[in-house]
Amino acid sequence: MTDASMDSAPMKGRLTTVDARTKKRNAAEKRFKAYGIVAILIGIFFLVVLTVSILRSGIPAFTQAEMRLEFVLTQEEFDAAESQVLKTKAYEAIFINKLSTALTEKGISVDFNAAAIERLLGKPGSTIREYFRANPDQIGQPVTFSLPASSRVDGYFKGRISRDTVVDSRFFEATDLDLVDALADAGIIVRNFNWNFITGSDSGVDNPGGAGIGVSVIGSFFMMLVVLALSLPIGVAASIYLEEFAPQNWFTDLIEVNISNLAAVPSIVFGILGLAVFIQFMHLPQSAPLVGGLVLTLMTLPTIIISTRASLKAVPPSIREAALGVGASKMQTVFHHVLPLAAPGILTGTIIGLAQALGETAPLLLIGMVGFIARAYPEGVVSGFIDPNSAMPAQIYTWAARADAGFYEKAWGGIIILLIFLLTMNIIAIILRRRFERRW
Amino acid sequence: MPLLWLFLLILAIAGAAFVLARMRVMAMSGQDRRSLHSLPNYYGSNAAMKSAIPALLVLVIWLIAQPFYVNSVVSGAIPDSDIAETSSRSLVLAEVRRAADGIDLAIATGNLTEDEARNMRADISDVTQRLSDAGAIVTSQITQPILRAAQQFRVLNSTGYQLMSIVVLLIAVAGGLWAFKETRPDFRARNVVEQGVRVLLIAAASIAILTTLGIVLSLVFNTIEFFRLYPASDFFFGTSWAPSFSGRGGSSDLGILPLLWGTFYISIVALIVAVPIGLFSAIYLSEYASPKVRAFAKPMLEVLAGIPTIVYGLFALLTVGPLLVSVFGDDGLGWMQAGTAVMTAGLVMGIMLIPFVSSLSDDIINAVPQAMRDGSYGLGATQSETIRQVVLPAALPGIVGAILLAASRAIGETMIVVLGAGAAARLSLNPFEAMTTVTAKIVSQLTGDSDFASPEALVAFALGMTLFVITLGLNIFALYIVRKYREQYE
Amino acid sequence: MYDIPHPTQETAVTDVKIKAKDVQVYYGDNHAIKDVSVEIENNTVTAFIGPSGCGKSTFLRCLNRMNDTIDICRVEGDILIDGDDIYDKRVDPVQLRAKVGMVFQKPNPFPKSIYDNIAYGPRIHGMARNKAELDDIVERALRRGAIWEEVKDRLQAPGTGLSGGQQQRLCIARAVATEPEVLLMDEPCSALDPIATAQVEELIDELRQNYAVVIVTHSMQQAARVSQKTAFFHLGNLVEYDDTSKIFTNPEDSRTESYITGRIG
Structure with missing residues (x-):
């Protein structure tokens, strides 16, 4: 068998x-x-x-084609232009005049007219006029103007537009490329590092070239201040209570269940909460970093609480027993011994929580931080918190949602900056962990 | 910013109370701290705590309660006859608030003086003009009743805030004095302070409950409001989503089914991408990979989890969408019309969820005891046979839990679908068509210009409610499964 | 105080099943097994005894290459089964383990039904051509594991639901189901109560009819009760290897005597 x-x-x-x-x-x-x-x-x-x-x-968002021209505006020219009815047109004519002089000096001959310059530069006249009206002492002195070229010129330099793909429109004509090439040969149109992208403010919907992320970085910064100032103390306090003091009862269970569920609630729901409670109910200002910070605080709290509790749990009971053994109260034990030992872990968790909050977009959409055009830096600390502003991810979304494809490049560039911030924060967290991590 | 000053003033009083109480107890003990029950700083802290905390508590409650009181008084003062047929009391109140804000702004910019603001009666058009000169947003002509209400609103508010400042400061001083009085060397200051700190800790922990409560209440009230304007049955069973953009009138179709379908379809595509890749990665990392490979590959995959969703959204819109169109679009197979589609959003969301699935599964697979594996190897099973027939079945509940958590993530994800899935709500089976989701519509309904009281805006709260209930259910169920599974091996 | 060892006539007709020569085992830098040479006979229960950490379990796990699953473990020397070196590159450990079954210290039934626990081995080795044959194999294994009567009515119940002793007999039946030639048992009774231990010991004695059984134990009484040959390990060395009766009545090495009389260990 x-x-x-x-x-x-x-x-x-x-x-x-x-x-x-x-x-x-x-x-x-x-x-x-x-x-x-x-x-x-x-x-x-x-x-x-x-x-x-x-x-x-x-x-490519970090470079920008600009037209750089040095010229002298005489007092007579200034007076003549100011006496015209169409003053900016007059300045534009002066500019074109100076430009052709500069080209002739370099021995380059190319035909162009005012319309072509406007297609390349927008309206240079007003920039020039404002400059000289603000700085009358510069009249008669050589001044260098750096004027950002239009997004199509920029696109030509970056390969977004080529001679084969260019389509004649009122914004651009194929013949303009000859002019652009000539100006580039003359060293008048150059591709420069675009500081304005990093430090500047958002532009209107029709000027992708001038858009910068600087103001929304400030918005994000103030938001993170709010998140840090609220979520760290509240998160640590809540974790200490739950880990060290909380008795086993229904109330503690309720808190625990709430925390673990909040950690998984979709972020958009926090946006709804912010809209309903902070804006509709408490009438806090729309689009303000303060409100954004409050919403992100509520969102970040579960993350911080979870990581803080893990660090507190990692402190061995022998430390607590030692402190209690010499007659410290429970509260003194926690604040004098446990908390300092857990601090590096808490800090690491907080930084990671902040990084998460920094990249969060959805709730900001609902409290009006998108669509707001962040044109100016806040005037002071208080206005930094309560005046409408954008935030980095919200700014990126705003650009991505605009019709002009020139903004897409800005959106990607904004992402690079956002990721640099996140990377820095995470590296700091990793270094902190490596440096202070204690093995019991 | 008088509120800031008030706050700083309270802190200053508390600081003074700290110093005074500490000095008093040191003086009473004859500068000998050994005769004190607690360390001197505890006496100071006791005084500071008793002066600051009640005052701040009253301040917060006052700030929350006053608008209600003012609103009800002002609202009571507006006769029904002044509320237009097409309007409602809440709309009129909103207008009153706007007018009051406008007057404040006008005073701040110097277009009005305080006296003028209080006594403005006649010449309404002039007021409207001056307010808009000051840069205030004035929607229409300010009528006499609204102006009067706005003036009353301002008066009530300003007296309210003055009263609040006085009351709060008095409380702070009284609290400090009381604590100063009870400061004696035999007073158990440490115990009292620790009790106070404990209360603060509990309060901090309770914020989680308050947040949930806030979410539930803000969803529930607005949802009820919505169902008053729009029948619930049409919302839950309607197969058409077509809000009217005028913001008024009953011509909107607000059925949730096409949105739910889009949500689930995209989530399913995402899970089809994420689950096999995530699961096999986890299996390889936990069972096969050498420590070196693991140390490299695991963080690499986890980087995917640290990337903000806006980046994935842009990736879907600008990279994946056009790529898919070039293959499946009119130039290729002809299945796809535009870059935004279920496939685009699902694919990108799947990439986002890979690390989520893999790290959760990794934990769960590692929790399967080594004895199980030994038993299988001892019988001559190969590693893959052991994994497939012993480890995975043992880890199955945990893995199911992980997948459910990933599904709840997918359902609640917003940015990827807002940018990658399209805006058209439709019930279709073609994954290359644009569809939209619950989250995307919450965004579009609440970021438009429509009035918050209209059903087109309120529907977002009903959508949010649905989303909250679904994800909450999934989460609770998944956590329950995972916990049950952990207990099995502990 | 010990049971009288089994009559010696059974060891008369023996052939060597496993032959180990100069085996060295290293865990990283730790030299865990030093120069162990031993011959294990067919149809015999061989007991490995010794204080904890002496290397007896490690050596046992070398016999079916279970140590392969530990990265830092390295084995030198020859271990031959039926004349084949099991550490030869051509040997597939999977085949080897089917031939050399193993029962572990703690009962480790898979979280599956009793039937599937037993059928697992035969299935992966492709031993049954159809369901009826598989049923047959399962029944035979459960009978050999002396647990058939207790579980025949609930073959689809989960194996984890059995009592500790039943679980261990289930694991033995599971090992037997793949028709091994050698059965390794790593302290099979250490997690069991005395009654379950007695049942398992009885089973081990029956299994001797068909297999070479190697059992690691720290209970000297158990070694005396169930084995015909005993090997005493101490600090990674094989101190003495002989008939059980000899080891327990007249050991040659003083360390063996000290251990048996309870002075070391």
């Missing part, structure tokens, strides 16, 4: 010869292992694609 099944048993052969079934099983083993490798490679591939597309599309 036993022998009947023995025939089919594969292990009766010699060990050194691998039988067919084992070969098949080993092949399956290899396949299975390969699936794992492929899965990881796909994951890493996605990461690489994402990084490459961010860098490739975003880096």
Whole structure:
């Protein structure tokens, strides 16, 4: 009876010869292992694609084609222009005049008219007029004007537009490219590092070239101040209570359940909360970093509480017993011994929580931080908190939602800046953890 | 910013109380701290605590309560006859508030004096003009009743705030004095202070409950308001989503089914991408990978989780969408009309969820005891047989929990769908068509210009409610499963 | 105080099943097994005894290459089963483990039904051509594991629901189901109560009819009760290896004597 099944048993052969079934099983083993490798490679591939597309599309945002021209405006020219009815037109004419002089000096001859200059530069007249009206002492002195070129000129330099793809419109004509090439040869149109993108403010919907992220960085900064100032103390206090003092009862359970659920509530719901409670109910100002900070605080709290509790839990009970043993009260034990030992972990968790909050967009959409055009820096600390502003991710979204494709480049560039902030924060967190991590 | 000053003043009083109480107890003990029950600083802290905390508490309550009181008084003062047919009391009140804000602004910019503001009666058009000169947003002509109400509103508010400042400061001083009085060397200051700190800790922990309560209340009240204007059955069972953009009238179709369908379709695509990749990555990392590979690959995958969703949204809109169009669009297979589609959003969301699935599954697979694996190896099973037939079945509940958590993430995700999925609500099976989701519509209904009292805006709260209930249910269920699973091996 | 060892006539007709020569095992830098040479006979219960940490379990796990699953573990020397070196590159550990079954210290039934626990081995090794044959194998294994009568009515109940002793017999039945030639048992009774231990010991004695059984134990009484040969390990060395009766009545090495009489260990 036993022998009947023995025939089919594969292990009766010699060990050194691998039988067919084992070969098949080993092949399956290899396949299975390969699936794992492929899965990881796909994951890493996605990461690489994402990084490459961010860098490739975003880096051009950091440069901008601009027309740089040095000229002297005489007092007579100034007076003549100011006496005209169409003053900015007069300045534009002066500018074109100076430009053709400069071109002739360099020995380059190219035909152009005022309309072409307007297509290339927008309206240079008003910039020039405002400058000289603000700085009358510069009249008669050589002044260098750097005027951002239109998004199409910029796109031509960055390869977004080529001679083959350009379509004549009132914004741009194919012949303008000859002028652009000539100006580039003359060194008048140059591609420069775009400081305005980093420090500047958002422009209107029709001027992607002038848009900058600086003001919304400030908005994000004030928001993070609110988040830090509220979520760190509240989060630590809540964690200390739950980890060190809370009795086992229904109230503690209720808090625990709430925290774990809030950690998983979609962020958009926090936006609804912010809209209903802070704006509709409490009448706090719309689009204000203060409100954004409050909403993000509520969102970040569960994250901070969870990581803080983990750090508190990691402090061994022997430390508490030692402190209690020399007659410290429970409160003194926690604040004198446990909390300092857990501090690096808490700090790390807080930084990671802040980084998360910094990149969060959805709730900001609902409290009006999107669509607001952040044109100016706040005037002071208080106005930084309560005056309408945008925030980095909200600004990126605003740009992504605009019709002009020139803004897409800005959106990608904004992402690079946002990611640099996040990366810095995470690196700080990692260094802190490496440096102060204690193994008990 | 008088509120800031008030706050600083309270802190200053508390600081003074601290110093005085500490000095008093030191003097009473004859500068000998050994005869004190507690350390001197505890006496100071006791005084500071008793002066600041009640005052701040009253301040907060007052700030919340006063608008209600003022609103009800002002609202009571407006006769029904002044409320137009097409309007409602809450709309009129909003107008009153805007007018009052406008007057404040006009005074701040010098277009009005305080006296003028209080006594303005005649010449309404002049007021409107001067307010808009000052840069205030004035929607229409300010009528006489509204102006009067606005004036009353301002008066009530300013006297209210004056009264509040006085009361709060008095409380602060009284609290400080009381604590100063009870400061004696045998007073158990440490115990009292620790009791106070404990209360603060409990208060901080309760914020989680308050947040949930806030979410639920803001959703519930607005949802009820919505169902008053729009029938609930049409909302839950309507198969058409077509809000009217005028913001008024009953011509809107606000059925949630197309949105739910879009949400689930996109989530399913996302899970089809994320679950196999995440799960196989987790299996490889926890069972096969050498420590070196693990140390490299695990953080790499987790980087995907740290990237903000706006980045994924842009990636969907500007990279993945056009890429898919070039393959499946009119130039290729002809299945796809535009870059925004279920497939675009689902694919990108799937990428976002890979690390989520993989790190949760990794934890769960590692929780399966080594004895299980040994038992299987001891019988001559290969590693993959062990994983497939012993480890995974044992880890199954946990993995299901992880997938449910990922699903709840997918359902609640906003930025990717806002940018990548499109805006058209439709019930279709073609994954290359644009569809929209609950979250995307919450955003579009609340960021438009429509009035908050209109059903087109209020529907967002009903959508939010639905979303909250679904994700909450999924989360609770998933956490329950995961916890049950952990207990099994502890 | 010990049971009288089994009559010696059974050891008369023996052939060597496993032959280990100069085996060294390292865990990283730690030299865990030093120069162990031993011959394990067919149809015999061989007991490995010794104080904890002496290397007896480690050596046992070398016999079916379970140590392969530990990264830092390194084995040197020869271990031959039926003349084949099991550490030969051509040997697939999967095949080896089917031939050399193992029962662990703590009962570790899979979180599956009793039936699936037993059928797992036969299934992965492709031992049954159809369901009826598989049923047959399961029943036979459960009978050999002396647990058939207790579970025959609830084969679909989860294996984790059994009592500790039943679980361990289930694990033995599971090991037996793949028709191994050698059965390794790593302290199979240490997690069991005395009654369950007695049942398992009885089972081990029956299993001797068909297999070479190697059992690691720290109970000297158990070694005396169930084994015919005993190996005493101390600090990674094989101190003495002989008939059980000899070891327990007249050991040659003084360390063995000290251990048996309770002075070390």
